Amino acid sequence: MLRNRGDVSATTRARVLEAAKRLGYVPNKIAGALASQRVNLVAVIIPSLSNMVFPEVLTGISRTLEETELQPVVGVTDYQPEKEEKVLYEMLSWRPSGVIVAGLEHSDAARAMLAAAGIPVVEIMDTDGTPIDAAVGISHRRAGREMGQAILASGYRRIGFMGTRLGLDHRARKRFEGFTEALAKGGVEIEDREFYTDGSALAKGREMTKAMMERSPELDFLYYSNDMIGAGGLLWLQEQGYDVPNRIGLAGFNDVRLLQGLPTKLATMDSCRQEIGSRAAEIILGRLDTDEAPGNKVELTPRINPGDTLRAP
Known part of the structure; x- marks a missing residue:
């Protein structure tokens, strides 16, 4: 009844969900994932949380996914290839529905894991290179x-x-x-x-x-x-x-x-940060809903803001 099965009325499901919340019940997603081979998580792998760029990227991802069943879960690599490998290994072991990862440069081991994951993979922030699957960013x-x-x-x-x-x-x-x-x-x-x-x-x-x-x-x-x-x-x-x-x-x-x-x-x-997050999440959703072919590359166009420190030509 808690798995959105069609043989239960919306009214009954709402009452059961409310009771579950009061009791603190959390469904076992791993058990539920055995049939589908995935859980409703999107792995988001970024190099830093202290860099003010990435919270806005995460905002774009979260806002796009908030009306869906998917939830982003974040891993941080500190710009270290070996740490990215470890984060990827742990996150992919949970069989997420998709991966959003910063950058196009990865170690051979990380690239192999992403290529073999069998789920949508969107590399973000950069389009200067060839993505494993899909990419959203700027040049x-x-x-x-x-x-x-x-x-x-x-x-x-x-x-x-x-x-x-x-x-x-x-x-x-x-x-x-x-x-x-x-x-x-x-x-x-x-x-x-x-x-x-x-x-x-x-x-x-x-x-x-x-x-x-x-x-x-x-x-x-x-x-x-x-x-x-x-x-x-x-x-x-x-x-x-x-x-x-x-x-x-x-x-x-x-x-x-x-x-x-x-x-x-x-x-x-x-650098189009929030739009990058939104478009990446949209690609994940599109691939899950329509089995869209891999290989998307979305290049956004940044604009110069001269502010007060660049004199007019």
Whole structure:
């Protein structure tokens, strides 16, 4: 009666469900899954919960699934391939109805598990590569390239870059590649760069910006791999009395909502986070409902927001 069988009236089922809630009864999903070989869970595997990007992705997934029987369950990998393997192994052992996993880069073992899972797999955030099954995201190389073109069009030429260690964050690496490609076509090279791995992004932004400007005071633009370190850099420059964006311009990435209340708005690019989550969940639902063929790749289009730190061309 608790399994939505058609031979029970809606009124009777509602009374039984209410009684079950009062008694604290939870149905045994593993037993119920023996016939269908799956449970009503969607495994969502992301690299970080402290990165402000992923809560918005999870919001998109949750809102799309909330009127269905499916429930997202989250695993965190900390950008570590071996941890991703472990999380995947544990989650797939529960036979979820689908998997949503961040990124296109995985270890051989992780790729083998995903390919053999026999369920919809949606890789999110990135479209620069070939998905195992389906993918939803943006081209990070294109995002970096378009920001580089916008910076050059605004007349900046002496450029510094700050970001996370590129070996750990493949999407940041691809943006950096697209960015440097655009600069090279304009006859410009990055003059200084600095990377970090741990610590508060806002504080790191201040710290790295101070070090870079003391080292390379002639720079006229600073490009950050994310908005949080960019905001830290902006605050430090304003405290030092720099004329932003005329003496020096800045840009970040992600269009983080938390920073939209700052009196000076950082130039940035929207990474379509919530839409990525929604579209990924829609693919899972579509595949379960209609047995849609695998191979979907949905590339969304981010837009540059010049804010107050990128002067008009």
